Amino acid sequence: MKILLSTFGPDPENTLAAMKALPYQKLVLIMSEDSKDTPAFKMIVDNEAKAKGIVETLIVDEYDLKDCFRSITDYILEERNKDKKGENEIIINISGGSKILGDAALLAAFEMGVPAFHCEKSRTVRFPVLRGVTLRDRLTESQIAVLKELGTMDTIDEIVERVGDRLTEETIRKALRELRQLGVIRTVPSDGKITLELTEAGILVLETINRFEKMRG
């Protein structure tokens, strides 16, 4: 089944453009609770009912970027988890609703490897997302192992001690250097020592990787 996720707000023009330009059998509107009361939402639901289409909603706080990002990634992960035979194809249109919601959806598309589009009445733009290539694929196994073991205010020696049974000290140090370059971790001086901690972006990256693995079981 082709599933079209589309961001949606009171002005439906771009969402309608996506419904026209992109193929789908199930439509999932990503929107705030308030948008349920809009004439545009009622019109779409009525039209889809007449065409015997399936419409679902994914309710988010469209002005909270992290909530939008988490909700969209969770939805994609759950759909993929349910789809054991790999028969479903998910695509996202990011041009409806608030700017925050659109940016969160684009970010989720890149991190989940879901084809993403920006649809307007006069043009459809496809983003360079490679289908199925996820955030996890952009990190090496050693980077992920180190990332998972990182606590608060750890020194490099403490991390080496914790991960040393699986990776060599050289590999751990290399992974830490790379993670720092990626902006996932940062160094913080503490009591005359250099300690490491996750950046804000790193916390979300780790959280997303953990959700991937939880879904995989």
Place this chain on the structure above:
Amino acid sequence: MNYCKNLRIPVDAIELPDVFDLMGIAKRIRADIREWKKRGAKIAIFNIAGGTRPTSSAALLACILEGIPTVYVHDVTYDEITLPLLKIEYTKVLSAKERKILDVIRKAQAKRPLSEVELARQFGVTKATMNYHVKQLLKKGAIAITPDPEDTRRKQLTIEPTIELLLGD
């Protein structure tokens, strides 16, 4: 501009010809980022909250492609939201063979797009071997197969326009 000038913060404005041309803006921002990097400048942070929707999305795309620390400064609360971006390095998401194939397809399509058989011949591999790579690239959404307008029996390979951004040029 005046606000920055009053605070004696150097400020430059970049004029965009069309603030709704998402890919045009993304290419422009990316080129500027690369130019600044070449000159040795370090981009500390990119705020993507301002401007039109396509401008914001284009800035986010450029930051993802170039691995720039990105924030979204909330229009109402002024909260600084850090985005969990990891640079997309095409060497990590496409194999060396896939990159070579994409490069050949890209170069050929300006004149006459190649068919799968022609592509196999160029690489000196069997049709079956090339078919495997083509299927992988189709699965990832990097290329499309379309009928040749001059001979509909012939199927030609073209690269998806925005995928070129992943190839690094």
